[in-house]
Amino acid sequence: MAPLNIVVGITGGIAAYxxxxxxxxxxxxxxxxxxxxxxGALRFVGRPTxxxxxxxxxxxxxxxxxxEVRHVAIGQAxxxxxxxxxxxxxxxxxxxxxxxxxxxxxxxxxxxxxxIAPAMHTEMWRNxxxxxxxxxxxxxxxxxxxxxxxxxxxxxxxxxRMEEPEVIVAAALAxxxxxxxxxxxxxxxxxxxxxxxxxxxxxxFLGNRSSGKQGVAIxxxxxxxxxxxxxxxxxxxVIEPAGCDIRPVSTALELQQAVTDAARGADVVVMxxxxxxxxxxxxxxxxxKKDASDDGLTLELVRNPDILAGLGHAPHxxxxxxxxxxxxxxxxxxxxxxxxxxxxxxxxxxxxxxxxGWNEGFASDANRVVVIGRSGxxxxxxxxxxxxxxxxxxxxVVSELTxxxxxxxxxxxxxxx
Ligand code: CTP
Numbered sequence: 001m002a003p004l005n006i007v008v009g010i011t012g013g014i015a016a017y018x019x020x021x022x023x024x025x026x027x028x029x030x031x032x033x034x035x036x037x038x039x040g041a042l043r044f045v046g047r048p049t050x051x052x053x054x055x056x057x058x059x060x061x062x063x064x065x066x067x068e069v070r071h072v073a074i075g076q077a078x079x080x081x082x083x084x085x086x087x088x089x090x091x092x093x094x095x096x097x098x099x100x101x102x103x104x105x106x107x108x109x110x111x112x113x114x115x116i117a118p119a120m121h122t123e124m125w126r127n128x129x130x131x132x133x134x135x136x137x138x139x140x141x142x143x144x145x146x147x148x149x150x151x152x153x154x155x156x157x158x159x160x161r162m163e164e165p166e167v168i169v170a171a172a173l174a175x176x177x178x179x180x181x182x183x184x185x186x187x188x189x190x191x192x193x194x195x196x197x198x199x200x201x202x203x204x205f206l207g208n209r210s211s212g213k214q215g216v217a218i219x220x221x222x223x224x225x226x227x228x229x230x231x232x233x234x235x236x237x238v239i240e241p242a243g244c245d246i247r248p249v250s251t252a253l254e255l256q257q258a259v260t261d262a263a264r265g266a267d268v269v270v271m272x273x274x275x276x277x278x279x280x281x282x283x284x285x286x287x288x289k290k291d292a293s294d295d296g297l298t299l300e301l302v303r304n305p306d307i308l309a310g311l312g313h314a315p316h317x318x319x320x321x322x323x324x325x326x327x328x329x330x331x332x333x334x335x336x337x338x339x340x341x342x343x344x345x346x347x348x349x350x351x352x353x354x355x356x357g358w359n360e361g362f363a364s365d366a367n368r369v370v371v372i373g374r375s376g377x378x379x380x381x382x383x384x385x386x387x388x389x390x391x392x393x394x395x396x397v398v399s400e401l402t403x404x405x406x407x408x409x410x411x412x413x414x415x416x417x
Contacts, residue, residue, distance in 0.1 A: 001177055003327040004031045007110075008054070010105045012164075013038020014118035014153050015085035020045060021165030022084050022117075023053045029173070034074060036060065036103045056314075058300040062102050071102060080176040083107075085119030085162045086128050094142075095133035113179045113224070115143040116174040122158035139242045143220070145171045145385065146365065148306030163365070167385050178224040183398045185226030190262045192273035193220040194234035196252045200299070201284040208274045210326075212236040214354075214367055215272030217390035219244050222268075225394060230262045234273045252276050252304040259307060261320060268397055270322040271308045271348075279304055291345065312347025320400050322393070323348035326356045340376040349374060349400065352393055371396050 003068045007027055007300055010019045016037070020244075026033045033054045042060065050058045062071055075081070083090065083103070094116070099105045107114060116137070116355045124130055125147060138144060148161030162168075193215020197205040212233070219231040220241035229244040240246050247262065249255045252275045263269045278301035288297075306324070329335040339353035351372045368383035371393060382392030 004033050005077050006031045006033050007078045007081045008035050010037040010041035011087045011090035012038055013085045013087045013119050014039045015162035016044035019084050020053055020115055022168050025169040026389045032404035036106055038101055038103055055174045060102055071105035074139050075106035078112040080112050082115045082172045084117035084168050086116040088120045088124040095136040113175050115175050115251035117145045117163050117168045118147045119162035122160045125160045135239055138239050141242045143175045150357045171385050171387045174388055182226035184222055187227045187267040189222045189227040189268045190230045190266045191270045192232040192259055195274040196234050196276045197250050198276045198279035199283050200280050201288045209272035213238050214386045216241055217386040218270055221390040221394055232258045266319055268320045272324050282284050309346040321348045322350045325351055325353045339372050345371050
């Protein structure tokens with residue numbers, strides 16, 4: 001990757017000491033790093049440390065360097081802005097577009113992709129004000145990395161801990177690279193994400209533990225690469241990404257209808273959703289009551305259609321079909337064999353094999369996958385944050401699309417008005 005001009009913003013939280021690791025990794029990767037700490041950040045980490053590690057002078061003052069119009073020059077020159085840690089206060093300021101310090105001005109004056117790594121106590125992260133601010137930022141296309149779940153500053157633990165520097169760096173560089181490449185421009189990509197819910201009665205459903213994070217990361221990454229993205233969102237437990245056409249669904253049958261409609265004329269369909277294989281044979285219109293004379297309940301289930309197989313076995317020339325396989329098989333070779341069989345059975349062009357378990361795969365922010373191609377070959381193995389995995393999968397998609405079978409639209413194909 002060509003060297004980038006990267007601004008690292010640091011705001012005033014204890015995780016500021018870990019920002020040094022982010023700066024160091026970016027400098028060692030060959031990038032030109034300019035650090036803009038807030039006044040609060042400098043209480044946690046000293047300017048000499050930041051200057052030594054970044055190998056550049058560090059400025060914080062809005063009213064210094066006025067002759068060189070520093071308050072906009074830093075942001076205008078940036079190829080990427082990373083804010084780590086981003087405190088609840090700084091997130092609120094970003095959402096409101098405030099420019100009362102050098103970092104706020106830098107962000108507002110920049111058109112570069114913005115990546116932030118929130119860090120705060122769990123209560124602050126869960127506060128509706130912070131949730132709304134994060135949603136606003138995400139809707140503007142800001143990439144949010146973490147927070148991770150774990151030990152916080154005090155004795156407490158929970159979501160709010162800043163992601164590790166290497167995770168932030170990988171996600172930030174992947175975002176910058178994707179924005180620069182635009183290699184899905186002019187493509188229409190459909191992604192299904194989340195887990196379907198099959199109602200039993202007005203208050204209960206059969207569901208699964210898919211959070212939708214991996215599918216949403218794929219939608220977000222495809223959007224950043226210039227694609228027009230339709231996201232079929234099945235009961236998502238994560239915030240929906242910006243700039244996508246979102247179609248909410250709940251059951252497998254609703255998902256089937258939505259994806260079949262959206263898939264017409266699409267260049268790529270990614271079936272990342274966890275679809276229920278069975279649904280209750282009947283849905284009670286009233287809440288099912290316990291029966292005092294009985295100590296068990298038997299549910300009758302009927303098969304749902306296999307949506308991916310339906311798409312895979314219908315003619316789908318020009319549409320690259322990417323399936324997922326969620327498997328609990330611990331042995332690597334047997335896991336691959338299951339993936340190969342599943343790809344073949346469903347007629348997918350690519351199959352992303354994902355090991356899942358009680359503690360693996362679902363709500364976590366990291367993932368490890370193997371992508372299997374049409375002849376059963378391993379096309380790539382990717383692990384890391386769900387965003388890095390999304391980029392790895394899209395790299396394969398892009399290289400498949402550039403083969404003759406999936407030619408990109410040409411000027412002649414465009415309708416004239
Ligand atoms: N899938 C689908 N329709 C279903 C079930 C699954 O389209 N009724 C899709 C999923 O979106 C995924 C792929 O098929 O892309 C594999 O899903 P997975 O749950 O791993 O496999 P199943 O087909 O359900 O097989 P099994 O549960 O027997 O492993």
